[in-house]
Amino acid sequence: xSTPIDVELGREAYARRAWREAHEHLAIADEAEPLTTDDxxxxxxxxxxxxxxxxxxxxxxxxxxxxxxxxETLPAVRNAIWIGRTxxxxxxxxxxxxxxxxxxxxxxxSGVDYDVRKDDPYLSYPxxxxxxxxxxxxxxxxxxxxxxxxxxxxxxxVRHCLENLPEGAIRIQPPRAAPKGExxxxxxxxxxxxxxxxxxxxxxxxxxxxxxxxxxxxxxxVAVSLVGQxxxxxxxxxxxxxxxxxxxxxxxxxxxxxxETKTMTWEELRAHGMRFYREKRGV
Amino acid sequence: MDVPxxxxxxxxxPGLLFLVxxxxxxxxxxxxxxxRMQSRVGPPLIQPFADFVKMLxxxxxxxxxxxxxxxxxxxxxxxxxxxxxFLYVPVVGPSPVAFQGDLILILYLLTLPxxxxxxxxxxxxxxxxxxxxxxxxxxxxxxxxxxFLALLAPAIMAGTWSVSEIVTWQASHPWFAVLQPIGxxxxxxxxxxxxxxTPFDIPEAETEIVxxxxxxxxxxxxxxxxxxxxxxxxxxxxxxxxLFLGGPLLPWALEPAWLASLAGFGLFLxxxxxxxxxxxxxxIAMGRLRxxxxxxxxxxxxxxxAILQVFVVLAMNAWWAP
Numbered sequence: 001x002s003t004p005i006d007v008e009l010g011r012e013a014y015a016r017r018a019w020r021e022a023h024e025h026l027a028i029a030d031e032a033e034p035l036t037t038d039d040x041x042x043x044x045x046x047x048x049x050x051x052x053x054x055x056x057x058x059x060x061x062x063x064x065x066x067x068x069x070x071x072e073t074l075p076a077v078r079n080a081i082w083i084g085r086t087x088x089x090x091x092x093x094x095x096x097x098x099x100x101x102x103x104x105x106x107x108x109x110s111g112v113d114y115d116v117r118k119d120d121p122y123l124s125y126p127x128x129x130x131x132x133x134x135x136x137x138x139x140x141x142x143x144x145x146x147x148x149x150x151x152x153x154x155x156x157x158v159r160h161c162l163e164n165l166p167e168g169a170i171r172i173q174p175p176r177a178a179p180k181g182e183x184x185x186x187x188x189x190x191x192x193x194x195x196x197x198x199x200x201x202x203x204x205x206x207x208x209x210x211x212x213x214x215x216x217x218x219x220x221x222v223a224v225s226l227v228g229q230x231x232x233x234x235x236x237x238x239x240x241x242x243x244x245x246x247x248x249x250x251x252x253x254x255x256x257x258x259x260e261t262k263t264m265t266w267e268e269l270r271a272h273g274m275r276f277y278r279e280k281r282g283v
Numbered sequence: 284m285d286v287p288x289x290x291x292x293x294x295x296x297p298g299l300l301f302l303v304x305x306x307x308x309x310x311x312x313x314x315x316x317x318x319r320m321q322s323r324v325g326p327p328l329i330q331p332f333a334d335f336v337k338m339l340x341x342x343x344x345x346x347x348x349x350x351x352x353x354x355x356x357x358x359x360x361x362x363x364x365x366x367x368x369f370l371y372v373p374v375v376g377p378s379p380v381a382f383q384g385d386l387i388l389i390l391y392l393l394t395l396p397x398x399x400x401x402x403x404x405x406x407x408x409x410x411x412x413x414x415x416x417x418x419x420x421x422x423x424x425x426x427x428x429x430x431f432l433a434l435l436a437p438a439i440m441a442g443t444w445s446v447s448e449i450v451t452w453q454a455s456h457p458w459f460a461v462l463q464p465i466g467x468x469x470x471x472x473x474x475x476x477x478x479x480x481t482p483f484d485i486p487e488a489e490t491e492i493v494x495x496x497x498x499x500x501x502x503x504x505x506x507x508x509x510x511x512x513x514x515x516x517x518x519x520x521x522x523x524x525x526l527f528l529g530g531p532l533l534p535w536a537l538e539p540a541w542l543a544s545l546a547g548f549g550l551f552l553x554x555x556x557x558x559x560x561x562x563x564x565x566x567i568a569m570g571r572l573r574x575x576x577x578x579x580x581x582x583x584x585x586x587x588x589a590i591l592q593v594f595v596v597l598a599m600n601a602w603w604a605p
Contacts, residue, residue, distance in 0.1 A: 081482060081570040231414070232573045235490040 006032070007039060014042050019049035037066040064152075086140040090225040090237035093138060100221045104192020104214050105150065106241060108134045109142040116188040128160050140240040147242075150190075177204050189214055191242050213247035289379060297374035297548075299366060306513035307331040309559060313516070316563045331513070335506050343502030346408055353406055357399040358500070358507040364395035365515045372521040373530045374551050375544045377447035384444045389522060390431060393477065396511055397423045400486065403508075404496030415495020418574055419486035422476060425581035426483070430473030432589035433466040436596045437526045446522065450530035460527040462599075466592040467527045469585055474519045475562055476577075478512060482569035485577060517555065520562075524554035 010025030023046035029035060030043060040063035047056040092102070097110035107114055115132045117125040133149035135142040178200035187194045192214025199208040218241045225237055249266040264272070292298055310331040318325025345351050371378050371385040378385075397419050404416020437459040438444055441452035453459060460467040476483040487495035500508055524530055531547030572580070 081572065084576060085570060085573065230573055230575065232485070232488065232491050232571075 007035070011039070011042065014046065019046045022046045023050055037063050040066060083141065085236060086144060086240075087137070089140045089229060089233050090240060091139045092221055092225050096224050097138075097221070100224065101217050102192070102221055103217045104189070105143055105146045106192060106218045106221065108132065109146045110138040111136045116186050116193050120186055122185070122187070124161065127164075128157050130157050130160075140236055143240045177202055178206070191215060191244060192217060213244060215241065215244040215247045219243065219248060292379060293370060298370060301374075302366060302369050302514060302517060303510065306510060306517050307335070309516050309520075309555075310509075310513045312556070312559060313563050313566075316560065317567050320564070320567045335510060338506035338509070339503050341502040343504060344499075346499050348408055349406055349499075354403070354499075354504060357403050357406075358504045358511065361396040361399035362507050362511045362514065364392040364399075365511055365518050368392035369514065369518045369521065371446055372518060373447050373450050373525050373532070373547075374521070375531055375548045377451060377532075381445050381447035386434065386438055386444050386446050386449070389446065389518070390434065393515060393518065393522075394423070394427065396515055397477070397479075399511075400496040400508075403500065404486075407496070407499040409499055411492040411494070412496050412498045414492050415486045415488075415498070418492075419479070419496060421574060422479070422483065422485055422577065425578055426473045426476035426585070429469050429581060429585035429589040430477060432586070432593055433469040433473060434522075434526055436463050436466045436589075436592050439593065440596050440600060446525050446530075450525050450532050453529040454532040454534050458527060458529045463527070463592055463596065465588050465595075467523075469589045469592065470523050470527060471558070471561060471565075472585060474523055474558075475565055476581075478516055478519060478562075480562065481566045482572045483577065484571055485574050488571055516559070516562075520555040520558040521551065523558055524551065528554045528558075530554070 006025045006029035010022045010029060013019075013022035013025060016022075022042065026035065026039060026043040026046060029039070035043060040059055044056050044059040044063060047059055092100075092106070092110045094111045097107050097112055102110070103114075111134055113132055113134050116122075117130075118132050130153050133146050133153060135145045135149075137145065180200060180202045182197070182199045184195065184197045187196075194214055195210075195212040197208070197210040198206055201207045222238060222241070226234065229237060249269070251264045251269060253262045253264065255261070294300065308331075311326065311328055314330070315325040345354055368389045370380055371389050373381075400419045401416040401423075404412040404414075404419065407413065407416075437449050440459070440462065441449045443449060443452070449459075456462075479486055487497055492498075497505065497508065529550075531551040533543070533546055533550070537543035537546055
């Protein structure tokens with residue numbers, strides 16, 4: 001029974017910053033009986049200090065999983081100022097989130113269990129075991145928790161897929177021309193639901209392509225979540241959408257009465273914004 | 284002190300010339316330590332000086348509808364104030380220009396950069412600069428009370444209003460950092476807030492209001508204002524080192540006199556650099572607070588702690604005369 005002694009010796013050597021010694025003791029202890037999460041982190045650090053990067057990453061990953069199994073608050077978001085700046089900031093209730101057609105982590109952070117990969121599965125998602133990450137905070141803090149949780153889920157999905165890779169050709173030759181038809185596809189992108197509409201006409205050119213990016217869906221929620229917040233919260237709330245500004249660099253205005261549609265480009269929007277603030281706010 | 288020696292003291296060492304050089308070194312160390320803490324390489328030693336020269340050479344743009352003169356004198360006034368304040372900080376021994384009450388003069392002069400920033404922000408006719416300037420003054424009202432109270436406590440215990448005499452008092456007594464640990468911590472936090480460094484960089488929060496009052500500063504005005512903040516960092520560190528860490532005086536006498544001066548100068552460097560290290564670590568370890576959160580922390584905890592320290596000092600003076 002050398003385990004407790006080796007753990008003690010390892011911790012003691014770690015405190016002295018004797019990395020090699022600490023690493024040896026902890027590794028022996030780990031072989032005899034798997035270490036606890038805190039000791040795993042020590043082992044990872046010693047491996048890093050000795051320049052063994054592969055071992056460092058492997059052990060750190062084990063420590064991370066052990067943390068998750070223990071159901072501990074994610075260390076990444078355990079910071080007083082971070083919590084102070086994000087908790088209760090930009091709150092959206094589940095009802096507001098659904099009313100503004102939010103999608104992705106924004107929606108799930110308000111406690112709505114909706115994910116295209118589960119609710120309208122595509123590709124191999126039905127075959128992979130994974131769970132939808134939701135949170136009931138509804139604020140920027142909750143959105144962070146959801147995103148960090150999804151990182152872990154995504155890693156697990158990738159690992160599961162690699163382990164269960166089916167037989168078959170890796171590369172296939174696509175047909176030269178797409179057959180005539182229309183497709184509307186929905187994907188769960190990191191920012192939320194991404195919708196593509198494609199119409200093809202038996203050539204190698206696409207006849208019509210429409211994209212609805214998740215940022216566009218999430219943007220409008222700012223009108224609700226910013227009410228009653230401080231000026232200093234604006235960057236926090238806006239950044240929590242994880243906005244893809246190049247996805248929203250144009251606006252299509254549909255006038256139902258005149259039966260007209262008009263698209264404003266990025267340059268026009270920019271000029272419009274400057275003119276608006278100069279005239280209305282005297283900036 | 285003779286007049287020529289005094290002129291040398293004011294202009295060369297440890298006056299203006301040394302001060303500017305040391306301020307550049309401080310900026311370099313601040314950036315280098317921060318870079319190493321974030322696993323970056325960091326700037327070379329000459330970088331702060333190179334930045335300064337480069338900015339001096341750049342075009343100076345005055346915003347429309349702003350009086351040039353006002354925009355020119357505000358950074359100059361701020362720089363002159365903090366450079367003057369440094370004369371009263373003991374560097375190689377007690378300051379030769381010291382008088383009863385120079386502590387209050389230093390505190391007053393150290394407040395002027397914040398006022399200059401407010402004036403600049405207000406004059407800029409730019410929303411970001413205006414908000415930044417207003418925030419700078421709001422922050423001033425929050426940290427100034429605990430900071431002043433914390434620096435008041437050593438003066439009460441030593442029974443003098445002169446920084447140099449407080450340093451002399453500490454040569455025969457324990458340091459005030461030991462006698463008044465609460466005041467020391469409050470003073471360090473107050474200094475960080477005074478220098479508008481993270482987590483108190485609220486007036487120049489670049490993610491929210493571009494650069495706050497600095498937004499419309501260009502060319503030599505920007506160079507001078509940056510230098511002012513570095514000089515304020517040196518002056519503030521020197522002040523805290525003098526009031527709480529015993530300044531440049533050794534508890535025992537050294538012979539000959541030049542050796543004592545050299546040892547004092549070494550102590551000054553060591554103590555100010557130690558304070559810089561603490562301030563830089565704070566800056567890197569934290570994110571920015573919101574002004575209302577700073578208000579809560581400042582008035583609820585910092586001011587209460589500083590008042591508590593003053594009461595403890597009064598009680599100690601009454602029952603335990605050191």
